[in-house]
Amino acid sequence: xxxxxxYAFIVSVFFSLYLIPRKFSKQTPAVYTMFMGMGFFIPSVLxxxxxxxxxxxxxxxxxxSVFVGITWxxxxxxxxxxxxxxxxxxxxxxxxxxGPVGAGLSLVILSEYQTTNTLYIIxxxxxxxxxxxxxxxxxxxEKVIDKNGIWYALIAGLLFGSNx
Numbered sequence: 004x005x006x007x008x009x010y011a012f013i014v015s016v017f018f019s020l021y022l023i024p025r026k027f028s029k030q031t032p033a034v035y036t037m038f039m040g041m042g043f044f045i046p047s048v049l050x051x052x053x054x055x056x057x058x059x060x061x062x063x064x065x066x067x068s069v070f071v072g073i074t075w076x077x078x079x080x081x082x083x084x085x086x087x088x089x090x091x092x093x094x095x096x097x098x099x100x101x102g103p104v105g106a107g108l109s110l111v112i113l114s115e116y117q118t119t120n121t122l123y124i125i126x127x128x129x130x131x132x133x134x135x136x137x138x139x140x141x142x143x144x145e146k147v148i149d150k151n152g153i154w155y156a157l158i159a160g161l162l163f164g165s166n167x
Contacts (some may be wrong), residue, residue: 019095024148026084032083040076048151071166081155089139096135097156102166103128 021039028035085094106124110116139148 008057021154022091022095024026025083026091032080032087035075035083036079039079040126075166078159078166081162082159085152085156085159088149089156093138093148094152094156095132096138097153097164098160099131099135099167100128100160101163102133104161105167108165113116 025035031037082094082098085155088094089097103124105129108120110121110124139153160167
């Protein structure tokens with residue numbers, strides 16, 4: 004279990020870092036996401052060529068990854084758009100609803116409710132929601148917060164969460 008927590012922490016660091024270059028990019032969200040997707044796609048194709056696993060290609064569950072890819076792309080575009088509208092720190096707070104959504108879906112779909120205290124998931128959802136709301140409170144010196152950006156980040160979080 005400790006190893007899993009360490010891996011989760013390492014992954015969360017990299018997951019947090021992969022969108023920082025967006026702040027320095029002048030590309031539209033769709034173009035940025037296309038290049039980011041190519042960054043995932045090209046190494047995946049090279050991996051499939053160098054280490055072929057033909058049984059995976061003919062597995063019907065493989066085609067589920069196409070749906071997951073579409074939801075991930077949509078979530079990425081929405082999240083990058085939210086970053087443009089809100090900034091990285093505010094939009095990331097709303098996108099972070101993905102963790103509790105993924106955990107909640109795992110409780111139901113994978114029957115993890117049998118081994119997990121669901122109260123913790125409910126508390127996590129509430130804590131992340133309150134945190135995001137607090138990050139969205141505007142100071143008097145700031146410009147008006149774009150509510151569409153909040154919706155984009157929230158929908159992105161729901162889509163990212165559904166991927167787990």
